[in-house]
Amino acid sequence: MGFDIYGLNPTQLTSKPEILNKNWGDLNEQETEIYFDARRKYEQANPGEYFRNNVWWWRPLWDYVCVVCDEVLSDKDKDGGCHNSGHKINEKKTNEMCELLKIEILLDKHKEYEEIYKERINNLPLEQCSVCEGTGQRDDEYVKGECNSCNGLGKRKSWDSNYPFSAENVERFVDFLSYCNGMQIC
Numbered sequence: 001m002g003f004d005i006y007g008l009n010p011t012q013l014t015s016k017p018e019i020l021n022k023n024w025g026d027l028n029e030q031e032t033e034i035y036f037d038a039r040r041k042y043e044q045a046n047p048g049e050y051f052r053n054n055v056w057w058w059r060p061l062w063d064y065v066c067v068v069c070d071e072v073l074s075d076k077d078k079d080g081g082c083h084n085s086g087h088k089i090n091e092k093k094t095n096e097m098c099e100l101l102k103i104e105i106l107l108d109k110h111k112e113y114e115e116i117y118k119e120r121i122n123n124l125p126l127e128q129c130s131v132c133e134g135t136g137q138r139d140d141e142y143v144k145g146e147c148n149s150c151n152g153l154g155k156r157k158s159w160d161s162n163y164p165f166s167a168e169n170v171e172r173f174v175d176f177l178s179y180c181n182g183m184q185i186c
Contacts, residue, residue, distance in 0.1 A: 003058040003084050008182030009091065010048030017042060048179025051172065060165035061173060064113060065097065068104055072096045084186050091182040098177035101170065110170040117165040126155035 017038040024035045043050045053061060062081045066073060072093055073081075080087025089097075104110050128134040132147035136154040139145075146152035177183070 001084075002052055002054040003062075004186045005051040005176065005180075006184045006186065007048040007050070007176070007180030008088065008184060010046060010181060011179040012046060013179070014042065014045045046179065047175045048177075048181065051176035051180075051183075053169070056163050057166075057169060060117065060163045061169050064110070064165065064170065065101070065173070069097045069100050072100065081185055086184055086186050088184045089182065094177050094180055094183050098174060101174045101177065105167075105171060105174060110167040114165055114167045121158075121161050121163075124158035124160060126153075127158050129154055129156050 019031070019035050019038050020042060022031075022035065024032055027035055059082075066078045066081070073089075077087070077089050077093065080089070101110075129136070129147060129150035131149035132138050132154065134154040136147055136150060136152040137145065138147045147154070150156040
């Protein structure tokens with residue numbers, strides 16, 4: 001599962017290739033390859049078109065954005081960013097978000113946040129393994145013997161350790177915000 005963020009009125013820095021006006025499902029194998037290559041290049045050249053994170057990367061990024069942009073985002077916006085249900089955030093708000101996040105980047109606050117975040121994740125206590133219920137052993141239809149989820153320890157890393165945060169991801173999102181002119185979270 002992922003979060004696809006679309007610009008509502010993205011600034012066009014290059015013209016859209018004609019093949020992108022076609023339904024890729026109607027294309028043959030060679031045309032499909034050309035279509036997706038053109039789409040990738042077009043989205044890279046026009047950063048306000050599309051931004052994507054899988055759920056693991058999106059949640060920490062959105063949490064950070066909500067803290068930095070607390071005064072800009074309504075509770076409905078904050079909640080809307082936690083679901084891929086099509087919530088829209090208008091151009092005025094995305095521009096304000098962008099400005100606040102750019103200040104964070106200029107001051108390297110996003111890098112400081114990354115260090116603090118990683119330290120917090122690395123210092124989380126181990127949790128009881130839910131697969132073997134802390135015994136370190138399994139006896140089910142899939143595994144007989146040492147639990148393959150915790151390597152027989154009965155404990156494993158916190159579930160929160162699956163959610164990474166990086167300053168680079170913040171920078172990519174700000175690049176998107178700089179050109180999206182409003183966004184929809186799908």
